[in-house]
Amino acid sequence: MTQTTTATAPEPSRAWTTVARIAAALAIPIGGFFVLGWLLDFLKDDDANRLVIAVVAIGAGVVGVFALFWAMDTIVDWLPARVRESFRPYVFVGPALAILAVFMVYPVVNTIVISFRDARGDEFVGLDNYEFVFTNTSMLRSIRNTFGWIVIVPLCGVTIGLLFAALADRLRRGEALAKSLIFLPMAISFVGASVTFRLIYDYRPEGFGTNIGLLNAIWMGLGNDPVAWLSQQPWNNLLLMAIMVWMQTGFAMVVLSAAIKSIPDEIIEAARIDGASEMQVFRRIIVPSIVPTIVVVTTYMVINAMKVFDIVFVMGNPESNGTEVIAERMIRWFFISNHDGRGAAIAVVLFVAIIPVMVWNVRKFREQEAMR
Amino acid sequence: MSTIPVPPPDRTPGTTDTPPARKRPGKTGGTVGVTQGGWFVRIAVAVTVLIWLIPAAGVLVTSFRGADDVRTTGWWSALWDPFGTDWTFENYRTALDSGGFANAFLNSLAVTVPATIMPIAVAAFAAYAFSWMEFRGRHLMFVLVVGLMVVPLQMALIPILRLFVGGAEIGGVRLFPDLDLNGSFLGIWLAHTAFGLPLATYLLRNYIGSLPSSIIESARIDGADNFTIFWRLIVPLSVPALAAFGIFQFLWVWNDLLVAYVFLGGTADTRVVTIALANLVGARGQNWQLLTSAAFITMVLPLVVFFSLQRYFVRGLTAGSVKG
Numbered sequence: 001m002t003q004t005t006t007a008t009a010p011e012p013s014r015a016w017t018t019v020a021r022i023a024a025a026l027a028i029p030i031g032g033f034f035v036l037g038w039l040l041d042f043l044k045d046d047d048a049n050r051l052v053i054a055v056v057a058i059g060a061g062v063v064g065v066f067a068l069f070w071a072m073d074t075i076v077d078w079l080p081a082r083v084r085e086s087f088r089p090y091v092f093v094g095p096a097l098a099i100l101a102v103f104m105v106y107p108v109v110n111t112i113v114i115s116f117r118d119a120r121g122d123e124f125v126g127l128d129n130y131e132f133v134f135t136n137t138s139m140l141r142s143i144r145n146t147f148g149w150i151v152i153v154p155l156c157g158v159t160i161g162l163l164f165a166a167l168a169d170r171l172r173r174g175e176a177l178a179k180s181l182i183f184l185p186m187a188i189s190f191v192g193a194s195v196t197f198r199l200i201y202d203y204r205p206e207g208f209g210t211n212i213g214l215l216n217a218i219w220m221g222l223g224n225d226p227v228a229w230l231s232q233q234p235w236n237n238l239l240l241m242a243i244m245v246w247m248q249t250g251f252a253m254v255v256l257s258a259a260i261k262s263i264p265d266e267i268i269e270a271a272r273i274d275g276a277s278e279m280q281v282f283r284r285i286i287v288p289s290i291v292p293t294i295v296v297v298t299t300y301m302v303i304n305a306m307k308v309f310d311i312v313f314v315m316g317n318p319e320s321n322g323t324e325v326i327a328e329r330m331i332r333w334f335f336i337s338n339h340d341g342r343g344a345a346i347a348v349v350l351f352v353a354i355i356p357v358m359v360w361n362v363r364k365f366r367e368q369e370a371m372r
Numbered sequence: 373m374s375t376i377p378v379p380p381p382d383r384t385p386g387t388t389d390t391p392p393a394r395k396r397p398g399k400t401g402g403t404v405g406v407t408q409g410g411w412f413v414r415i416a417v418a419v420t421v422l423i424w425l426i427p428a429a430g431v432l433v434t435s436f437r438g439a440d441d442v443r444t445t446g447w448w449s450a451l452w453d454p455f456g457t458d459w460t461f462e463n464y465r466t467a468l469d470s471g472g473f474a475n476a477f478l479n480s481l482a483v484t485v486p487a488t489i490m491p492i493a494v495a496a497f498a499a500y501a502f503s504w505m506e507f508r509g510r511h512l513m514f515v516l517v518v519g520l521m522v523v524p525l526q527m528a529l530i531p532i533l534r535l536f537v538g539g540a541e542i543g544g545v546r547l548f549p550d551l552d553l554n555g556s557f558l559g560i561w562l563a564h565t566a567f568g569l570p571l572a573t574y575l576l577r578n579y580i581g582s583l584p585s586s587i588i589e590s591a592r593i594d595g596a597d598n599f600t601i602f603w604r605l606i607v608p609l610s611v612p613a614l615a616a617f618g619i620f621q622f623l624w625v626w627n628d629l630l631v632a633y634v635f636l637g638g639t640a641d642t643r644v645v646t647i648a649l650a651n652l653v654g655a656r657g658q659n660w661q662l663l664t665s666a667a668f669i670t671m672v673l674p675l676v677v678f679f680s681l682q683r684y685f686v687r688g689l690t691a692g693s694v695k696g
Contacts, residue, residue, distance in 0.1 A: 058482060065486075065490050066493065073599045089505040093498045093513060097517070099562065103562060105520070106531060107528035111531055114531070167417050170413050171417060209444075214447075309629075
């Protein structure tokens with residue numbers, strides 16, 4: 001951990017090197033991006049074979065990054081020996097900082113600015129956009145719905161995941177297979193999962209063909225008339241949440257299962273010898289020992305539920321079905337209704353809502369680290 | 373995005389290649405009457421697995437049925453009567469050709485592979501510098517990078533799009549050139565790289581920083597420069613961490629709809645599989661044989677990646693973190 005070369009730079013030239021260092025840290029990666037952009041320009045409008053384009057794109061994207069780092073390192077090698085090593089760290093961290101500055105830091109500041117402006121982002125309108133966010137009926141419904149998402153999805157996902165992990169832990173055979181199958185939906189996109197569940201919720205009115213949706217088949221099997229499930233307010237929200245529970249329970253289950261397995265055997269055996277029932281072992285020993293993990297899994301799922309967009313977007317007609325959520329509203333206002341100011345204001349509200357969850361998460365994590 | 377503190381990182385439950393990490397004494401062990409794997413447990417697990425598989429099974433079965441069958445009967449009836457069903461590959465041919473999914477698949481590959489490798493490479497270089505090089509502002513920079521994990525990507529979309537379309541100017545000074553990156557692969561690679569960087573840097577710094585310093589010291593004494601140490605020593609030693617993050621990023625980018633929708637748009641020549649599928653839902657929402665086969669096309673690659681590299685994936689989940 002001792003890299004002493006930085007200290008060898010002579011004193012008088014220090015101010016100069018600092019300025020030059022910062023300049024180089026910015027100039028080298030930005031110059032590199034220009035070269036990359038110029039090289040890849042043709043990929044954009046070329047109507048050539050898609051396969052060729054895909055291969056060239058992959059090659060250029062992958063090789064380009066390594067070429068960039070190599071080139072920067074080589075340029076630094078040409079510098080005078082006494083400053084060379086003080087430049088070197090910026091070759092390594094420069095690109096990461098530059099990308100984050102352009103694509104994360106600047107956008108956050110910019111979004112906040114736009115959120116105080118009008119539809120085209122030109123005129124300053126004060127708090128109008130925020131007033132819209134907290135007064136518009138559809139927006140208020142999206143806030144209510146998002147609140148439902150962040151309570152119900154983590155609650156169901158963690159509960160089912162925990163029970164399943166505890167049960168699967170006691171299987172003699174097939175534990176790995178059972179867990180893999182529950183975990184499988186994690187690999188699927190939200191869009192793919194939405195299509196999967198549209199098939200389940202499918203509805204045809206009387207006289208317009210057979211109801212091929214599984215839910216209606218069961219419902220009619222019980223002697224009822226078919227139901228247009230996705231327009232039953234407010235229950236349709238629960239049906240959409242079920243999609244996310246289906247996808248994310250596997251995540252909760254795998255993480256909680258690892259935590260359960262790390263509980264020392266002796267504790268559980270001792271409780272059993274003392275005559276505790278399996279239910280007591282679960283409630284009094286297993287659950288309390290893995291509370292920190294439960295907390296972290298829950299926060300992860302809360303944040304994900306807060307940002308849910310794809311499911312609502314793909315399932316269709318959020319406004320007439322009353323299934324709006326915050327992230328979906330943002331895309332709606334920015335891209336479909338072309339009102340930049342409102343879109344940005346919704347994004348800021350989302351950002352502000354996520355901060356406390358993250359802070360809480362980081363604090364919990366710190367406590368964990370300190371205890372270890 | 374959150375960090376999952378689970379102590380032993382090398383226990384990999386949920387994988388098919390590792391036996392359960394801990395065996396409780398069975399009945400022959402005879403310590404206590406542990407009701408391991410009683411009927412209740414087995415049935416409960418089996419029922420849950422079955423419920424979890426039904427949605428996916430519906431998609432798979434429907435995608436292989438003829439159009440008339442799909443219109444008139446539920447997919448489960450094909451399971452009761454497998455020989456009376458009109459099984460066909462026609463739906464896949466239609467989806468790939470006239471549905472444009474062959475193109476979309478290639479576009480998805482062209483987006484996903486670089487958008488997975490780029491953040492890993494950039495983050496690994498940065499993580500090496502943050503762990504093993506001395507420079508001023510090191511800790512502050514690292515905290516800033518990790519702190520950006522809080523930013524939801526929704527927040528970054530609008531300004532980046534404006535940057536891509538018109539560049540940025542302040543007082544007549546061009547801060548960012550008008551590269552016209554919107555709708556280009558480079559644009560979406562850079563966006564995905566930026567969104568993945570904070571988590572990648574954090575994960576890789578934790579891993580690379582925990583490598584034994586004696587190895588790096590001795591390489592330095594032997595005269596290796598930083599680039600060589602990184603390339604010949606750090607990268608090979610960090611393969612597990614690189615793979616874990618790589619799988620996250622791959623699944624995330626491949627399955628992403630939002631970023632692709634914003635930066636590539638829905639036109640036939642640049643759209644990726646998730647967008648093609650979302651469009652198909654909007655345009656032909658009742659054409660189930662086409663929808664399900666298209667949905668399955670979008671799932672094939674992530675499922676293959678997931679099952680072949682599941683060991684790393686679970687290890688990354690339980691030892692490190694996940695993206696949010």
